Amino acid sequence: MAQFTRVSRSVGLITLQNPPVNALSAVTRQGIVDAVKSALGDPKVKSVVICGQNGIFCGGADIKEFGTNITGPPLVPMIHAIEASNKPVVAAIEGSAFGGGLELALGCHYRVAHSKAKLGLTEVTLGLLPAAGGTQRLPRLIGVPAALNLITTGRHVTAAEALQLGIVDQVTDHNTVDEAVKFALSVAGKSLDARRISTYPCPRPSDVDALFEEVMQKVRQSARGAIAPIACVQAVRAAATLPYSQGMEREQELMATLFTSGQARALQYCFFAQRAVGRWSMPSGARWDTSKPRSIRKAAVIGLGTMGRGIAVALAQAGLSVVAVETQEKQFTEAKKMVSGMMERGAKRRGTAPPLDKITYSQNIQAVADVDLVIEAVFEDMALKEKVFQQLSTICKQGTFLCTNTSALDVDHLASQTRNPELVVGMHFFAPAHVMKLLEVVYGPRSSPQAVATAMQLGKKMGKVSVAVGNCRGFVGNRMLKPYLEQALFLLEEGATPELVDGALEEFGFALGVFKMSDLSGLDVGWKIRKGDGLVEPGLASGPSARIRQGRRYSPLGDLLCEQGRFGQKTGQGWYRYDKPGSRVARYDPWLHSFLEEYRTQHGIVARRMDQQEVLERCLYALINEGFRILEDGIAAGPEDIDIIYVFGYSWPRHRGGPMFYASMVGLAKVLKRLEHYHQAHPDIPYMQPCNLLRRLVASGSPPVHKWKEAIKKLRSQL
Numbered sequence: 001m002a003q004f005t006r007v008s009r010s011v012g013l014i015t016l017q018n019p020p021v022n023a024l025s026a027v028t029r030q031g032i033v034d035a036v037k038s039a040l041g042d043p044k045v046k047s048v049v050i051c052g053q054n055g056i057f058c059g060g061a062d063i064k065e066f067g068t069n070i071t072g073p074p075l076v077p078m079i080h081a082i083e084a085s086n087k088p089v090v091a092a093i094e095g096s097a098f099g100g101g102l103e104l105a106l107g108c109h110y111r112v113a114h115s116k117a118k119l120g121l122t123e124v125t126l127g128l129l130p131a132a133g134g135t136q137r138l139p140r141l142i143g144v145p146a147a148l149n150l151i152t153t154g155r156h157v158t159a160a161e162a163l164q165l166g167i168v169d170q171v172t173d174h175n176t177v178d179e180a181v182k183f184a185l186s187v188a189g190k191s192l193d194a195r196r197i198s199t200y201p202c203p204r205p206s207d208v209d210a211l212f213e214e215v216m217q218k219v220r221q222s223a224r225g226a227i228a229p230i231a232c233v234q235a236v237r238a239a240a241t242l243p244y245s246q247g248m249e250r251e252q253e254l255m256a257t258l259f260t261s262g263q264a265r266a267l268q269y270c271f272f273a274q275r276a277v278g279r280w281s282m283p284s285g286a287r288w289d290t291s292k293p294r295s296i297r298k299a300a301v302i303g304l305g306t307m308g309r310g311i312a313v314a315l316a317q318a319g320l321s322v323v324a325v326e327t328q329e330k331q332f333t334e335a336k337k338m339v340s341g342m343m344e345r346g347a348k349r350r351g352t353a354p355p356l357d358k359i360t361y362s363q364n365i366q367a368v369a370d371v372d373l374v375i376e377a378v379f380e381d382m383a384l385k386e387k388v389f390q391q392l393s394t395i396c397k398q399g400t401f402l403c404t405n406t407s408a409l410d411v412d413h414l415a416s417q418t419r420n421p422e423l424v425v426g427m428h429f430f431a432p433a434h435v436m437k438l439l440e441v442v443y444g445p446r447s448s449p450q451a452v453a454t455a456m457q458l459g460k461k462m463g464k465v466s467v468a469v470g471n472c473r474g475f476v477g478n479r480m481l482k483p484y485l486e487q488a489l490f491l492l493e494e495g496a497t498p499e500l501v502d503g504a505l506e507e508f509g510f511a512l513g514v515f516k517m518s519d520l521s522g523l524d525v526g527w528k529i530r531k532g533d534g535l536v537e538p539g540l541a542s543g544p545s546a547r548i549r550q551g552r553r554y555s556p557l558g559d560l561l562c563e564q565g566r567f568g569q570k571t572g573q574g575w576y577r578y579d580k581p582g583s584r585v586a587r588y589d590p591w592l593h594s595f596l597e598e599y600r601t602q603h604g605i606v607a608r609r610m611d612q613q614e615v616l617e618r619c620l621y622a623l624i625n626e627g628f629r630i631l632e633d634g635i636a637a638g639p640e641d642i643d644i645i646y647v648f649g650y651s652w653p654r655h656r657g658g659p660m661f662y663a664s665m666v667g668l669a670k671v672l673k674r675l676e677h678y679h680q681a682h683p684d685i686p687y688m689q690p691c692n693l694l695r696r697l698v699a700s701g702s703p704p705v706h707k708w709k710e711a712i713k714k715l716r717s718q719l
């Protein structure tokens, strides 16, 4: 709702009251319409201030209303009525003014913002465009290029930037409502002719066609198949080329298409899923709201390789004191230099001072004796990690949480090396750890709820999206990745090329296809793991048995490349050719293509033509099937956890909502049918066999994704 009061005798104060973010729900819109009517009808009121309660102006339209039968007064006429008022209306912006919230403020005649406020037309991140006049008013106010930047990215701007751009008229460090009331008193009775943004001419760039063509090209490239950014460009173009009323018609037309699109559903699902993963639960019944985290002031990182360095930087940037330990002299010296450089670059970007004094370095593990939490990031070798955990257990003070950054190894086994296994959890960061947003918090059967709560809270403090998951080989992300990577190799054996596979995946929306991504990560990483698992046999043996390892189909293609010293970008050769070691542009490599042909001949494989659909189905459905197994095993609490891991950690296109959401959009029955088909065609690939949970969900009528958790619980209780 919205409350109307009169303050300072002549200022009508309208306060949006819809916790937690004052979203513009039907009741709130009705409240605003009524309050505006009261303010304009009250002869004692000479000017009006609109604000939001509890320190936030407005989080925009109520996203929960989308996809329902929307009732109540529509936003557009409501904002027009405010703009048309002959009493000045001032928006008092505290906290956030996002989406429809900022559009409401743009309908006001003046805007006063608190210095800590953030503003943005964020609709594009939800698969929409600012359809309450935002695409028409913002370019009129700040010009076409700046408006395009804000609208196509959904970027948040600070109050200072908003002032510079001309979005707000005043920024204050004081009480925003008091300042806005003063402002409203000062403008009462003044002409509003020059204050109604919809009446402004839109500044027309000299060569409109060239500008929009260039922007459209850039947007298409970065959108990776998302349709909303394109529609945003089209709407702003309408502002630049048409009168306001026709521009509004175009805005509504474009919005109508986006509003019911699958992409909008996927992006809105991601919005809520990102928040849902914070409400974690463990199979023991422990939950986010009943488990108290301990506050962590001082942390240690053991091992300053690539991961350890990134983790140390992320901890220091979050304001923690960090003890960074590396026992190897060469790595120690190199790491100190690298970490300082990373912090300096980050600080420069943020315009702050680098937190160099937050980190102390040591070559002696004894230096961690007084820290509250340790993150072990030594080389991925169980024997080495066992030793580190045994040492930590005796060195650290009572109650120190011991975390491992392993990407796949058994967290519970490491816990068993310590005196207090309940204090052990996995904190699986993604490279580069100071940049990537995802953190998998891995609990073993003995991890205490407090240890999980503490790791989750620390992740949040570090700006990560943290997801709590159970302990199994590869946890959620890497466990699902394995069948995806293997399918890609099998496709190569059967006749595909890296270009075909990567092309299909990139067209689907991944930033990089699987082979380009492997070249970037380094092919030797997986090679070492496969060697450890006893899967690698040197040389190019022939015959079908050479491609069966441990009773199932295996492709030695990756091993053969590594034997040639082709480790990807870092060696200048992998699945592609690079101009020099470390170069990033992947080029077609004739050597690789003859190698594949030779390989097929040696193994008696006749290459066949395959299309993008087969590539997508085999790679993605294999990954999704493993996701269902993960849900079945209770390793992830729900599909949202898996989807957020994939969107934030594995560059799954957000506008496709994550793998489990995508499966629900494709239709579970179809995914099941295609998996059955591929399993029949490839009986030697056990993970292509559709998982029981998938079968049961299909048998129970393929419930929508938000009902899976409930359905899984019910199915479990029937077992």
Ligand SMILES: CCCCCC/C=C/CC(=O)SCCNC(=O)CCNC(=O)[C@H](O)C(C)(C)COP(=O)(O)OP(=O)(O)OC[C@H]1O[C@@H](n2cnc3c(N)ncnc32)[C@H](O)[C@@H]1OP(=O)(O)O
Pocket (backbone or CB within 6 Å): 020, 021, 023, 058, 059, 060, 061, 062, 063, 064, 075, 096, 098, 099, 100, 101, 122, 123, 126, 128, 129, 130, 131, 132, 255, 259, 272, 275, 276
């Ligand atoms: C044909 C229709 C025509 C419509 C024309 C007009 C179109 C307008 C489109 C829009 O306005 S779309 C919405 C645009 N708004 C946003 O993108 C903002 C989304 N929210 C946020 O970014 C953040 O929530 C926040 C406002 C910055 C606050 O962040 P904070 O970290 O403080 O809290 P959260 O945990 O994120 O949120 C708390 C709580 O509130 C729920 N919520 C947030 N925003 C909305 C919203 N706009 N609608 C509904 N619910 C919202 C959020 O889900 C959390 O709920 P939970 O249950 O606690 O998880």
